[in-house]
Amino acid sequence: MVAPKPTRRRRTAEDARAAIMDAAEKRLIEAGPSGIRLQEIAADVSVSHPTILHHFGSREALVSAVLERLMHTIYAEVLLALSQSDDDEDELVRVLDRAYAVLSTQGRARVFYWLALEGIEPPNDEVALAAVVQAAHEIRTSRRSLGPTQTRAPSLDDTRFLVVLSVLALTSQSILGPHLLTRVGLDGEPKTLSRFRAWLGRLLHAQLGAH
Amino acid sequence: MVAPKPTRRRRTAEDARAAIMDAAEKRLIEAGPSGIRLQEIAADVSVSHPTILHHFGSREALVSAVLERLMHTIYAEVLLALSQSDDDEDELVRVLDRAYAVLSTQGRARVFYWLALEGIEPPNDEVALAAVVQAAHEIRTSRRSLGPTQTRAPSLDDTRFLVVLSVLALTSQSILGPHLLTRVGLDGEPKTLSRFRAWLGRLLHAQLGAH
DNA sequence: GTAACTGTTGACAACATAGTCAGTAGATCT
DNA sequence: AGATCTACTGACTATGTTGTCAACAGTTAC
Numbered sequence: 001m002v003a004p005k006p007t008r009r010r011r012t013a014e015d016a017r018a019a020i021m022d023a024a025e026k027r028l029i030e031a032g033p034s035g036i037r038l039q040e041i042a043a044d045v046s047v048s049h050p051t052i053l054h055h056f057g058s059r060e061a062l063v064s065a066v067l068e069r070l071m072h073t074i075y076a077e078v079l080l081a082l083s084q085s086d087d088d089e090d091e092l093v094r095v096l097d098r099a100y101a102v103l104s105t106q107g108r109a110r111v112f113y114w115l116a117l118e119g120i121e122p123p124n125d126e127v128a129l130a131a132v133v134q135a136a137h138e139i140r141t142s143r144r145s146l147g148p149t150q151t152r153a154p155s156l157d158d159t160r161f162l163v164v165l166s167v168l169a170l171t172s173q174s175i176l177g178p179h180l181l182t183r184v185g186l187d188g189e190p191k192t193l194s195r196f197r198a199w200l201g202r203l204l205h206a207q208l209g210a211h
Numbered sequence: 212m213v214a215p216k217p218t219r220r221r222r223t224a225e226d227a228r229a230a231i232m233d234a235a236e237k238r239l240i241e242a243g244p245s246g247i248r249l250q251e252i253a254a255d256v257s258v259s260h261p262t263i264l265h266h267f268g269s270r271e272a273l274v275s276a277v278l279e280r281l282m283h284t285i286y287a288e289v290l291l292a293l294s295q296s297d298d299d300e301d302e303l304v305r306v307l308d309r310a311y312a313v314l315s316t317q318g319r320a321r322v323f324y325w326l327a328l329e330g331i332e333p334p335n336d337e338v339a340l341a342a343v344v345q346a347a348h349e350i351r352t353s354r355r356s357l358g359p360t361q362t363r364a365p366s367l368d369d370t371r372f373l374v375v376l377s378v379l380a381l382t383s384q385s386i387l388g389p390h391l392l393t394r395v396g397l398d399g400e401p402k403t404l405s406r407f408r409a410w411l412g413r414l415l416h417a418q419l420g421a422h
Numbered sequence: 423g424t425a426a427c428t429g430t431t432g433a434c435a436a437c438a439t440a441g442t443c444a445g446t447a448g449a450t451c452t
Numbered sequence: 453a454g455a456t457c458t459a460c461t462g463a464c465t466a467t468g469t470t471g472t473c474a475a476c477a478g479t480t481a482c
Contacts, residue, residue: 007448008446008447008448008459008460008461009448009459009460010447010448010449010458010459010460011459012459013458013459016459016460031329032328034245034246035245037438037439037440038439038440038441039438039439039440047459047460047461048460048461048462049439049440049441050441050442050443050460050461050462051459051460051461053440053441053442054458054459054460055459058440058441059439059440059441110328112387113324113328113386113387114328116386116387116390117243117321117324117325117328117386118242118243122390129391129394129395130394130395130396133395133396156396157397158410160392160395160396160397161407161410161411163395164388164391164392164395164407165380165407165411165414167387167391168379168380168383168384168387168388168391169376169379169380169383171383171387172379172380172382172383172387173379175324175327175328176323176324176327176378176379176382176383177375177379179327179333180340180375180378180379181371181375183340183341184340184341184344184371184374184375185341185344185367185371186368186371196372196375196376199369199372200372200376203376203414203418206417206418207414207417218478219429219430219431219476219477219478220429220430220478221428221429221430221477221478221479222429223429224428224429227429227430248468248469248470249469249470249471250468250469250470258429258430258431259430259431259432260469260470260471261430261431261432261471261472261473262429262430262431264470264471264472265428265429265430266429269470269471270469270470270471
């Protein structure tokens with residue numbers, strides 16, 4: 001009986017890096033930066049853990065690479081979602097829903113809290129959030145000029161706070177939302193979460209009109 | 212030369228438990244449940260780590276005990292802060308500030324996110340949050356009857372969402388707030404955080420009047 | 423005083439994890 | 453076919469972490 005030949009798979013360096021980062025990203029979202037285990041990721045990708053060190057040099061470098069890639073895709077998708085805003089009545093609610101969809105898929109919003117809690121600086125997000133504010137402010141001012149009644153110009157700080165509240169509410173909702181809603185006498189079903197977002201949208205919309 | 216007698220301090224079991232839990236609570240807030248290290252806590256209290264195991268049985272039991280104690284004090288203080296609501300014009304802003312003070316001192320709000328992220332059920336908070344909703348709703352309805360114009364009765368769901376939004380905003384603000392405000396073109400100083408809360412208070416207040 | 427109780431400790435075991443290193447084995451080029 | 457390159461691996465090291473255990477030492481009761 002011949003020992004079964006243990007075929008060894010050999011990917012291109014690029015493919016291997018991508019596969020490892022995919023697995024690491026999943027663990028990152030679930031367990032946070034400090035919860036990442038090289039052996040676990042290696043098992044997910046069916047390689048030995050020194051292979052990961054071969055491709056990334058160190059655990060720390062892997063985490064950084066994954067963070068950078070993830071942040072990049074999140075901000076790109078959020079900006080895309082915002083750019084699709086058609087000028088409509090309850091546009092705001094839909095924008096919130098789209099932004100929420102981006103942040104909640106695969107629990108991505110969790111990463112922001114993992115980073116903040118563990119005291120890690122998120123990489124290169126300076127540009128992106130400022131762009132969101134700018135886009136939102138442009139929508140506000142342009143909409144104002146289109147409206148029937150001429151209202152006061154919305155202050156930039158107002159828009160900033162609006163964006164901050166939206167980000168805070170959307171991200172924390174995807175983490176604490178379900179639990180909180182049940183504790184308050186409702187349930188944590190997606191439908192209830194959606195109802196809450198609609199309620200929030202109306203609240204913000206009212207704020208937009210009132211000066 | 213006589214060897215210096217290494218006096219061994221002996222506390223009552225109760226005192227020892229309290230001291231250990233204090234140190235553990237600090238680490239819990241900083242590093243989360245999974246970040247707690249027996250040796251570190253032992254060093255903080257100047258005992259050896261088997262002493263901790265003697266008093267609590269296991270690391271897990273220590274974490275549970277600390278969590279239970281912390282949740283109890285947080286909910287008690289929040290209810291106390293709510294009960295001090297004097298019926299005044301911008302009472303809501305002050306209630307938010309007091310609630311924020313309770314949640315932000317020593318970074319307590321962080322614990323809620325640590326628990327949610329790590330998938331740990333927070334102990335015995337069922338009663339407390341429902342009580343907050345009830346208290347808030349009573350304030351709303353009683354205030355309505357006192358007002359000059361008779362408005363529609365506020366729906367309970369409205370109050371619930373209001374409480375949820377407040378909790379989400381206040382807790383996430385103390386974690387993501389400073390970072391987010393700087394990314395949006397402001398700064399993360401306590402003064403700016405306070406401005407944001409005041410803005411939020413006005414927003415919620417406007418929502419209260421509008422039906 | 424001394425005996426019982428128990429808070430406290432050092433030494434050790436068992437396990438997990440990041441990183442090193444010499445060598446193996448696919449893929450590609452000539 | 454052979455040489456070269458490098459993705460990949462097993463074995464090992466160093467370190468850190470929870471938990472066990474027998475023994476030590478304050479404190480209290482008699």
